Amino acid sequence: MNPESITPPTPSTPTAQPSAAPPEPKPSADGIFRRGFGLKGDISADLADDYHSQLVEELRSGGNRMTRGDIEIRLAKEFGFCYGVDKAVDFAYEARRNFPDRRIFLTAEIIHNPRVNRRLMEMGIEFLSGQYAKGTTLAGVGPGDVVVLPAFGVSIGELEQLQATGCVLVDTTCGSVIHVWKRVEKYARDGFTSLIHGKAEHEETIATASYASHGGRGRHVVVRDKAEAELICDFIRTGEGGEALTKKFADAASDGFEFERDLGRIGVANQTTMLSSESLEIGAMVREAMAERYGADAADAHFRSFDTICHATQERQDAVAEMMSEPPGLMIVIGGFNSSNTGHLSEIASEHCPTYHIEDLECMISRDRIRHKPPEPGAEPTKTERWYPETRPLVIGVTAGASTPNRVVGEVIALLLEWGEGEGEA
Ligand code: SF4
Structure with a gap:
C-alpha cells in the first residue's frame, strides 16, 4: 500500500497542546x-538501581518475616532510610543532574553511611x-561551585563562610534538625x-550548639550521657566543683561558659538520634536538681x-524494643559505625541477645568471622570469631539505622540465609 494514499483519521479530540514547561527551580x-530541582x-x-532491594520488598510483603529451612529472618517493623535521609540523598542526586558541568562539594558526609557517600564520590x-x-577545603570553593549541606546541617559560622564564597548552596538539612x-x-x-544531650563532636550537635549560642546571646553545654548529666546536676545542687567542670566540658560548652553564672536557667534539648529513654531521664534529672x-x-x-528526638529515630528504637519482647537468637544491626542512631539500636538489642552492629556487607567476612562495633559507648570496631550460632532452628533479627539503604539490608540478609543452610558447620 502506498503510504501517500492513506487518509489520516480525523481526530475525535482536540490536538494536544504542548504542556507548559515546568517552572525553573528557584532558591529561597x-x-x-531548599526544595530540590x-x-x-x-x-x-x-x-x-543504587539502593532498592527486591529481597527486602519480599520480606515486607510477608509481614517482615521469612523462613528458609531452619533459619527465620525477622526484620524490624521500622528500619532503614528515614524521611530526612530520603530527602538529602534525593537532593544530592538532583543537584548532580541539574549542574552536570560544575564542581559539586559536600561540606561533610551527607549522612553516616559508607555506601551512600562512596556512591556520591563516584558521581x-x-x-x-x-x-x-x-x-579541597572550604577555602578552595568559588562562585562557580555548588555546595551541598548535609542532612545534619552546618553551623551558622560555616554557613556564613560558604555564603561569602558566592557558591550555589543546596541545603538538605532535615526538618527535624531545624526544629x-x-x-x-x-x-x-x-x-x-x-x-544538649548529644555528642559534642557530631555534625548535628555542632550545628545545634551554634544556634544555641549564636552571637553570644545564649549559652550551651553538651552532655553525652547520664554520667555527664549527673556531674552538672551535682553542681546545680551544691555549687561545688566548677573548676573541674570547666576543664571537663572545655570542648563541649560555649566560649566563656561559667558554671557559676550559666546554670541558673536550663532548657534541655537533644541531638535527634540519641537514645530517647536516656534523653528523658536526663531531663528528669536536671529538673529534680x-x-x-x-x-x-x-x-x-x-x-x-x-523532647527533640525525631520520629524516625523513635520509631526505629521502638521497633527493636518490640522485637526484643521475644528476643531472636542473633541480632544484626546494619549502619555506619559513626551513625549515632544505629549505635543506639545496637545498644537496645544487646541487652537481650547476641548483637552485631555491622557497617556493610564486607563486615561479614565469613561464617567464622565478623567485623563489628560493640555496643559499649566509645568501643572501636573489632573482629569476632565463631559468631554465627550453630543452634537450629535459629531466629535472626535484623534492623538498620536511618541512613542504611535497603540494598545493603537485602545483601546482608541474603548472606545470612546462605550461611544458615546446612547443619551448622562452619
Ligand atoms: S534520623 Fe531524624 S533527624 Fe536525622 S535525618 Fe532522619 S528524620 Fe531527620
Missing part, C-alpha cells in the same frame, strides 16, 4: 536551594572534610542555657525541656 529568599522523576531509576561529588575529603535549632534559639531568647536547688515551686522558672 536567601539564595539557598524538580528532577525527582529523572533520578528515580538511578536511586532504585563526582567531592567532600570538603572528613574521611572522604581529598584535599531543634528553633527550640534552642528560643531558649537563648528567653535567657535559658541549652543543655533544679527543684532541690530552688524549691519545687520555683523549678519551672529555672527549667524547661522539649
Whole structure:
C-alpha cells in the first residue's frame, strides 16, 4: 500500500497542546536551594538501581518475616532510610543532574553511611572534610561551585563562610534538625542555657550548639550521657566543683561558659538520634536538681525541656524494643559505625541477645568471622570469631539505622540465609 494514499483519521479530540514547561527551580529568599530541582522523576531509576532491594520488598510483603529451612529472618517493623535521609540523598542526586558541568562539594558526609557517600564520590561529588575529603577545603570553593549541606546541617559560622564564597548552596538539612535549632534559639531568647544531650563532636550537635549560642546571646553545654548529666546536676545542687567542670566540658560548652553564672536557667534539648529513654531521664534529672536547688515551686522558672528526638529515630528504637519482647537468637544491626542512631539500636538489642552492629556487607567476612562495633559507648570496631550460632532452628533479627539503604539490608540478609543452610558447620 502506498503510504501517500492513506487518509489520516480525523481526530475525535482536540490536538494536544504542548504542556507548559515546568517552572525553573528557584532558591529561597536567601539564595539557598531548599526544595530540590524538580528532577525527582529523572533520578528515580538511578536511586532504585543504587539502593532498592527486591529481597527486602519480599520480606515486607510477608509481614517482615521469612523462613528458609531452619533459619527465620525477622526484620524490624521500622528500619532503614528515614524521611530526612530520603530527602538529602534525593537532593544530592538532583543537584548532580541539574549542574552536570560544575564542581559539586559536600561540606561533610551527607549522612553516616559508607555506601551512600562512596556512591556520591563516584558521581563526582567531592567532600570538603572528613574521611572522604581529598584535599579541597572550604577555602578552595568559588562562585562557580555548588555546595551541598548535609542532612545534619552546618553551623551558622560555616554557613556564613560558604555564603561569602558566592557558591550555589543546596541545603538538605532535615526538618527535624531545624526544629531543634528553633527550640534552642528560643531558649537563648528567653535567657535559658541549652543543655544538649548529644555528642559534642557530631555534625548535628555542632550545628545545634551554634544556634544555641549564636552571637553570644545564649549559652550551651553538651552532655553525652547520664554520667555527664549527673556531674552538672551535682553542681546545680551544691555549687561545688566548677573548676573541674570547666576543664571537663572545655570542648563541649560555649566560649566563656561559667558554671557559676550559666546554670541558673536550663532548657534541655537533644541531638535527634540519641537514645530517647536516656534523653528523658536526663531531663528528669536536671529538673529534680533544679527543684532541690530552688524549691519545687520555683523549678519551672529555672527549667524547661522539649523532647527533640525525631520520629524516625523513635520509631526505629521502638521497633527493636518490640522485637526484643521475644528476643531472636542473633541480632544484626546494619549502619555506619559513626551513625549515632544505629549505635543506639545496637545498644537496645544487646541487652537481650547476641548483637552485631555491622557497617556493610564486607563486615561479614565469613561464617567464622565478623567485623563489628560493640555496643559499649566509645568501643572501636573489632573482629569476632565463631559468631554465627550453630543452634537450629535459629531466629535472626535484623534492623538498620536511618541512613542504611535497603540494598545493603537485602545483601546482608541474603548472606545470612546462605550461611544458615546446612547443619551448622562452619
Ligand atoms: S534520623 Fe531524624 S533527624 Fe536525622 S535525618 Fe532522619 S528524620 Fe531527620
